[in-house]
Amino acid sequence: MSSEYSFCSEGGFDELSSSSDSGFDVSFESPKHESPTDALFPTAKEEKRKKSRGTRCKSPTQVLRLKRNRRIKANDRERHRMHTLNDALERLRLALPTFPEDTKLTKIETLRFAHNYIWALSQTLGKSEAGEITLNVGNVTVSIGENGNMITSSTGSCAVAAQKRLGPAHSAFPYPQERFMPEWQEYDCYSDQSISPPVQYQPCYEQRVYGHHSPHVLPATHHHAMGHHTNMYQCL
DNA sequence: TAGGCCATCTGGTCCT
DNA sequence: AGGACCAGATGGCCTA
Numbered sequence: 001m002s003s004e005y006s007f008c009s010e011g012g013f014d015e016l017s018s019s020s021d022s023g024f025d026v027s028f029e030s031p032k033h034e035s036p037t038d039a040l041f042p043t044a045k046e047e048k049r050k051k052s053r054g055t056r057c058k059s060p061t062q063v064l065r066l067k068r069n070r071r072i073k074a075n076d077r078e079r080h081r082m083h084t085l086n087d088a089l090e091r092l093r094l095a096l097p098t099f100p101e102d103t104k105l106t107k108i109e110t111l112r113f114a115h116n117y118i119w120a121l122s123q124t125l126g127k128s129e130a131g132e133i134t135l136n137v138g139n140v141t142v143s144i145g146e147n148g149n150m151i152t153s154s155t156g157s158c159a160v161a162a163q164k165r166l167g168p169a170h171s172a173f174p175y176p177q178e179r180f181m182p183e184w185q186e187y188d189c190y191s192d193q194s195i196s197p198p199v200q201y202q203p204c205y206e207q208r209v210y211g212h213h214s215p216h217v218l219p220a221t222h223h224h225a226m227g228h229h230t231n232m233y234q235c236l
Numbered sequence: 237t238a239g240g241c242c243a244t245c246t247g248g249t250c251c252t
Numbered sequence: 253a254g255g256a257c258c259a260g261a262t263g264g265c266c267t268a
Contacts, residue, residue, distance in 0.1 A: 071246075241264105246259100247261105248258085250258105252256100
């Protein structure tokens with residue numbers, strides 16, 4: 001970064017008198033302005049001009065403008081990237097089974113639910129018979145059949161989740177299964193090896209490296225950050 | 237008012 | 253040089 005710009009206070013580029021006054025506009029460097037002859041047999045003058053290309057002198061104002069422009073572009077890219085990620089997350093939400101009245105899952109809930117759902121699905125595929133598939137995903141049972149799909153909960157944690165999202169007015173959970181549950185219990189789903197997918201949480205998020213040295217893997221869940229939530233999507 | 241969730245900005249790192 | 257990706261910081265909004 002430190003060698004990224006070079007500006008000179010004297011004898012350098014005069015931005016006010018320059019025709020390419022954008023400061024960060026490098027289009028004036030376009031190769032179309034050069035003849036093939038120049039490229040093959042550069043004159044001494046050309047050689048000198050080319051050498052100064054990479055570190056062209058810029059005024060402090062130009063440097064600031066250049067930095068600002070790059071920052072704006074980077075912000076736009078980042079915004080677009082996040083929107084793309086959100087779109088993908090939305091498609092994932094639509095692919096997951098949900099309660100009809102349940103409000104939108106949060107990002108982390110969606111990822112966790114998808115992770116566990118896929119895990120449960122993979123566990124079930126080998127055992128499934130023709131007709132209906134029943135998945136037991138922690139507290140939630142998902143039935144996939146020709147007559148439609150159904151999702152039910154064996155504990156009240158779903159009611160808690162719905163109540164949290166829908167507000168006090170929806171405190172009575174509309175699903176019969178929930179009403180007959182005497183109580184719901186809290187537990188740390190990441191320390192409960194009997195329920196959570198045992199080997200799916202690979203602690204390799206920190207090992208993520210660029211390049212092709214290691215495969216991409218699902219990020220480890222951040223149980224330390226989420227604390228002891230009582231949410232069906234976390235505790236699956 | 238505290239806490240959770242989210243979008244955005246930002247600087248760093250790596251890759252092309 | 254610029255793009256992609258990432259993680260931390262920040263501020264807004266909402267809810268209990």
